[in-house]
Amino acid sequence: MSMPTPPSLNKPKHVSYWLRCLKTCLPTDYTSTDLNRLTLGFFTIAALDLLGALSNSTSLEERAGWIDWIYHNQLPSGGFRGSPATFLYGAAPHWDPPNLPASYFALVTLISLGDDLGRVEKKGLLALLPKMQRSDGSFGEWLGPDDEVVGSSDMRFIYCACAIRWVLRGRNGDGIIEGVKDIDVDRCVSYIASAETYDHGISEKPFGEAHAGHTYCAISALALLNRLQPTDTGISSSDNIVRWLVSRQIPFEARDGYDEEEIEELITEGTEETRLQATHVEVDADNHPLWAGFNGRCGKRGDTCYSFWVGGSLDVLKKLHLIDVKANRRFLLEKTQHFIGGFAKLPGPGVPPDIMHSFLGLAALALVREEGLNRLDAMLCISMQAKERLMEMDWWKNAPVS
Amino acid sequence: MSLYSRDPEWEDVVPLPQDDGVHPLAQIAYTEEYAEAMAYLRAVMAKDEVSERVLKVTEDVIEMNPAHYTVWLYRAKTLFALGGDLRKEQIFLNEMALKHQKNYQIWHHRQLIMEKIGDVTGEAEFTASMFEKDSKNYHVWSYRQWLVRRFDLWESPSEIEYIDILLKKDIKNNSAWNHRFFVVFGRDKDVPKEIVDREISICEDAIFIAPQNPSPWNYLRGALKKANLPLSTIEKTCLHYAPLDNPDKIKSSHALDILADIYMEKAEKEQAVMALDLLAKKYDPIRANYWNYRAGLIRGV
């Protein structure tokens, strides 16, 4: 037997995967994400930024073109549409509405591309936020006809609102100019607190099931609001949440590498022996599992994206060192990194890489300082360099929004 | 191929093509059908048209892309304005939900429709058929909670009975455990002692079947907190699955974890550290850093 090769990030393959996403059409399967093209655009640009490939694999003209495209999706009165798909050439503006996630993704993509947000309708976008906040403190996904707040109440939209506010208000939140109403921060914080579950993860709403994606959004939103410290009205205690978060790490079992049919054969129809074989966990000399990713909810399978949702939450809480970094890294690099580049959602044969998991896999590795990747700011989910560029912009440092 | 451009019903409509700009990001290889349906949808939306054919084109687009957000509200508004058949809409939604398991807009739209219909008949059965396919579907559980709140199903025996069925099938189904917690403890009122006792014994039964299943242990913690009872209420149970004086007989890391908290409650620091050490070294080494951190806090390092 030859010496096993140490796990490594196949950087050239990732770069070519992302350049393919950037410069050729995405497959028809992505039609179900057609209305979230600003989100897909963010993943693509931010991934290349983490890989350090944005400035040497794309030209200044190309980047200027993509910046223009993002502004092409800005609405005249502020905010961004999710995709050119809703553009109606100026007719029926209520059916071409601002979308909260798209507005956040537009801002962070622009920053990642080196834009100074000079053409962003800052006042208009900031003014949208309180309009999209409900009386319970939560936010909607988009603003419908007659300013109706549309979409579910969940942590994703709260996060987007808080991130937009943080980016546009500038240092210390003083950047806001007079006359622009702010969101109701207290209500927002108490909504987040109300969604803390009995096992101390965070759900989308009161009494929902704790979910790592919502937990990341909630923790990061609190950090963006500068309200992470537990208070009477806020989350119970970050210790409780840390316990729930670290509990998400789970060892890779042999069956996780099989396809559905094989699992069925070994577990349901198999013998005691095949069942044991299927749930076998390989460990090192210290009894630590070799591979261990994260699940998003209690009792679910490990999935690439949760290495970020959980890792990012812990990083914001300054507790990322409490996970088994090595086993997580090996899970990503040896079990879900795809040979054509990118990451698949799950280990196992025949699972193709997809844009979201490919970005979040890289982001998760960037959090633990994988060699060859730029560092990531967990709270904003962009590279440290991009965040620093924003914070160095004159309008950001010196407040009043133009 | 083309559906709309050759259809006399759509003759008077000039389709609005997508303006993708000069240097688009994330371009998708649309099928011809999708691109065409979208162009006709934009045309009627631009005129705010309210008509039967709006229901057709919105249905068409939803079939191909249920995550299109504005199309759902446009459809709902049109349907309500025309006084359309809401039960028929419900059937359409059933099909869409079964076909697109991961989509959340469908469930949001379903709430609007059910709000108008105002009759919950059949909803428990339909959500149950969704759980047949995926008993942990987040959107469907969220909708099921909405049903309980909206139609006041708190006391409905079928809710708890259904959870029992799901847990019998899969004792590790955390979504079902969570729904149980919601039904039992989700109202702003005190839960009687006999209900709390019942819940504790249900957890203990589940733990007996699978001591390493985290769900009932978490549920126990939650139930005790709701009832203002100390964790030490379940000290005996924990010691049964994690006898500290006989570490080779330990069957549950979760019992050890709770024991550490119980000893902290009682200010018995050494015992707490012992439980945490066992977790780090033997019973939950994947979280060794975390257990060592907890022990470190107690030791005051």
Ligand SMILES: [Zn+2]
């Ligand atoms: Zn995932």
